[in-house]
């Protein structure tokens with residue numbers, strides 16, 4: 001197999017391999033042995049690609065399930081990783097395009113998994129705590145949308161661009177010094193960073209950006225399902241304990257998980273049995 005062949009045939013090849021593996025199940029289910037078999041059958045190109053993978057432990061290195069997942073990721077993203085100065089939003093956009101090209105389902109989940117392997121969990125948590133004080137990586141990372149992940153990731157990876165020209169330069173060397181802004185006619189900044197055109201602590205995303213370039217634009221809030229803001233800027237009223245489902249959610253009946261539930265106690269629709277008004281009657285009977 002050559003690298004080119006890998007990208008042309010990986011899915012077909014993988015399915016053949018898994019089919020072959022299934023005929024042996026029971027006889028030999030050792031994950032390490034199957035991992036070795038996979039690498040041997042793939043030949044030098046497989047071992048080449050394999051050598052660039054990172055693993056959490058030695059035993060993962062030959063684990064067939066982990067290997068298949070890593071090769072899938074390599075097939076979809078071609079080993080792409082975010083470059084140190086690359087813009088986070090542009091990078092994630094590119095991953096989304098790669099997913100589209102390869103026609104895979106559950107693309108968002110794959111991208112989230114990929115980013116998971118690329119970020120520093122400690123730095124990410126610190127940055128996330130700026131917008132979500134209660135953020136805990138292990139339980140909250142998977143609940144973020146890709147745009148929310150990008151926003152937080154950018155908080156700690158972006159270099160501080162100059163507030164006058166939006167570029168990066170040594171102190172006192174700003175190209176905007178002595179220039180007049182074409183937007184407001186004031187001096188010493190470029191229109192890109194004109195105060196009339198630049199939003200600080202945005203009401204919708206919580207960040208600083210050029211007017212009309214809000215990263216939360218068109219995003220669906222995971223708290224209230226309405227558009228154009230991130231969940232940490234959600235203004236919807238939360239019900240601490242809904243009288244129909246017993247859970248906490250935004251004050252919007254369509255978000256209640258019990259909306260279409262038929263109560264097993266009273267046979268009426270719209271609530272769960274533990275929230276049923278007939279509860280005590282039924283228990284006494």
Ligand SMILES: [Zn+2]
Pocket residue numbers: 162163164165166167169173174175176
């Ligand atoms: Zn500058």
Ligand SMILES: [Zn+2]
Pocket residue numbers: 181182183184185186189190191193194195196
């Ligand atoms: Zn200006």
Ligand SMILES: [Zn+2]
Pocket residue numbers: 202203204205206207209213214215216
């Ligand atoms: Zn914004």
Ligand SMILES: [Zn+2]
Pocket residue numbers: 221222223224225226229230231233234235236
């Ligand atoms: Zn909301």
Ligand SMILES: [Zn+2]
Pocket residue numbers: 242243244245246247249255256257258
């Ligand atoms: Zn409810």
Ligand SMILES: [Zn+2]
Pocket residue numbers: 263264265266267268271272273275276277278
């Ligand atoms: Zn009921």
